[in-house]
Amino acid sequence: MNNLLECITEGIRRVGIVGHVRPDGDCAGSVLAAYHYLRDNVPSLEIVPFLQELPYGIRFLTEGCPVREDDGEGEAFDLMISLDAASKERIGAGRAAFFACDNTVCIDHHATCLTGFGRVNRVEPQASSACEVLYRLLSRDRIGYRTAVCLYTGIIHDTGALRFDNVSPETVMIVSDLIARKIPFTQIIEKSFTEKSLVEMKITGEIVKNSRLFEKEHFLYGKCSLEMQERYGVSVVELGGVVAEMNEVREARVVFFAYQFTDRSWKASLRSKSDTDVAKIALNYGGGGHVRAAGFSFDGDPDLVAEEIRGLLPETEEVPWTAY
Numbered sequence: 001m002n003n004l005l006e007c008i009t010e011g012i013r014r015v016g017i018v019g020h021v022r023p024d025g026d027c028a029g030s031v032l033a034a035y036h037y038l039r040d041n042v043p044s045l046e047i048v049p050f051l052q053e054l055p056y057g058i059r060f061l062t063e064g065c066p067v068r069e070d071d072g073e074g075e076a077f078d079l080m081i082s083l084d085a086a087s088k089e090r091i092g093a094g095r096a097a098f099f100a101c102d103n104t105v106c107i108d109h110h111a112t113c114l115t116g117f118g119r120v121n122r123v124e125p126q127a128s129s130a131c132e133v134l135y136r137l138l139s140r141d142r143i144g145y146r147t148a149v150c151l152y153t154g155i156i157h158d159t160g161a162l163r164f165d166n167v168s169p170e171t172v173m174i175v176s177d178l179i180a181r182k183i184p185f186t187q188i189i190e191k192s193f194t195e196k197s198l199v200e201m202k203i204t205g206e207i208v209k210n211s212r213l214f215e216k217e218h219f220l221y222g223k224c225s226l227e228m229q230e231r232y233g234v235s236v237v238e239l240g241g242v243v244a245e246m247n248e249v250r251e252a253r254v255v256f257f258a259y260q261f262t263d264r265s266w267k268a269s270l271r272s273k274s275d276t277d278v279a280k281i282a283l284n285y286g287g288g289g290h291v292r293a294a295g296f297s298f299d300g301d302p303d304l305v306a307e308e309i310r311g312l313l314p315e316t317e318e319v320p321w322t323a324y
């Protein structure tokens, strides 16, 4: 597949678009960019974008879109498109509808997605984001304003505002094309990416305050229990920025953040600023992701998991950084 519109063959009337569980900026951005692009270019289609509840900062993306949070159980679609989901199991809202459809497209950028799980697949592990992969499947002159806003938001979120090493010259060329369309590119970064509520800042502060640094491994570990979430009145959706903050700690080269979501179950986020491939660590626990950002779920004691991960990390000397 070289163009998304190739999938809209004769007889296709009803299209569902899905992303992964706990959608982030790239997931929501790519799902909604595909929605707007198809809506603008094939007005006869009925298109249903499926997304679970979004973090506050990116809710603006769904304005005017008929987004559904359910499973699509028992519904028939002529085509189902998955974006940014590394595996079938990771699909969030619209999952039942995707599983029930045999005409499926998988568009992704996770190395752990391998060749994809759709009937038609486009997986580019080198791409910064699902939005970057999707952009290459669109015709430039058919991209509307809303599609551009969604694509830009997704690229910004998955690249940490163009700071991560998944940024390529091609990523920047795409961003250049998108900002030339007069989208509010600075506000998108501020409102959807940088800004946090005071309570998010406060809980992040307490997590960092209670975090533990394993100095030899340059490994920083933090956690957030259900009790703590209740005390601050935050949901897990509002903890999405914590791991990024922890990753800014100079002494940390690998970061592990665990937050509890039921009595027994925890969700873990890993980040790496060193040669350590955290996707490999996440795979050990049935998760996945990228070399520098990955995640998994587990049952049990996060302190023990932190010790296990620490055991996988090399002890390294502090080497002063230089660009030369």
Ligand SMILES: [Mn+2]
Residues within 6 Å of the ligand: 026, 027, 084, 109, 128, 129, 130, 158
């Ligand atoms: Mn992504």
